[in-house]
Amino acid sequence: MILLESHCAAARDTVQCLCVVKSNPEPSVAFELPSRNVTVNETEREFVYSERSGLLLTSILTLRGQAQAPPRVICTARNLYGTKSLELPFQGAHRLMWAKIGPVGAVVAFAILIAIVCYITQTRRKPGWAGRAALRGWGDSSDFRISGAPEKYEVRTRAPCL
Structure with missing residues (x-):
């Protein structure tokens, strides 16, 4: 046998x-x-x-x-x-396959790891001054801006008629 x-x-x-x-x-x-x-x-x-x-x-x-x-x-x-x-x-047939794709797989895995680290650091970045002020409740409704609206505008009033 x-x-x-x-x-x-x-x-x-x-x-x-x-x-x-x-x-x-x-x-x-x-x-x-x-x-x-x-x-x-x-x-x-x-x-x-x-x-x-x-x-x-x-x-x-x-x-x-x-x-x-x-x-x-x-x-x-x-x-x-x-x-x-x-x-x-x-x-050892599967080992031969990994030996051939090992270097390429290592490069791909390293690139994915770098992308994950970059994503995490970008999402955990501390907010700037405006973000901190909003988080702490500073400011008022005049700090609110609408995109596309001019930064400054003037209000003109007419003089009363006599």
């Missing part, structure tokens, strides 16, 4: 795939890369490291130079009683 803790992880230009198999008798493990039509088994020490502990066999496939999207990897375990296969999920 291939355990569900089996997975692949990508980091920079390397992909490591872990295949954990619980079996009795001992299985042989192979990694298949269908997109490349390649099968790598545990006898190829340059690419695969295997360790046995009781009924568990842990095999690690290391692929170097994987700058593009990681390939599909299938772990296959065989023994006298049959064959089991599992396509290994990639745990």
Whole structure:
């Protein structure tokens, strides 16, 4: 049985795939890369490291130079009683996405933060003299101004007729 803790992880230009198999008798493990039509088994020490502990066999496939999207990897375990296969999920796929958009996201987040700080400082700015006077109840109704009205105007009165 291939355990569900089996997975692949990508980091920079390397992909490591872990295949954990619980079996009795001992299985042989192979990694298949269908997109490349390649099968790598545990006898190829340059690419695969295997360790046995009781009924568990842990095999690690290391692929170097994987700058593009990681390939599909299938772990296959065989023994006298049959064959089991599992396509290994990639745990670092979302990390690769964040690594690519991280700098852009950081700039956008910083710009939003600056905009929020500016908005808060503008809305909390202390009112000027006219605002303070109105808040304290100073002044009278003559301080009221209508927009568009002239600032000063004269009232002319006629002299009484005699």
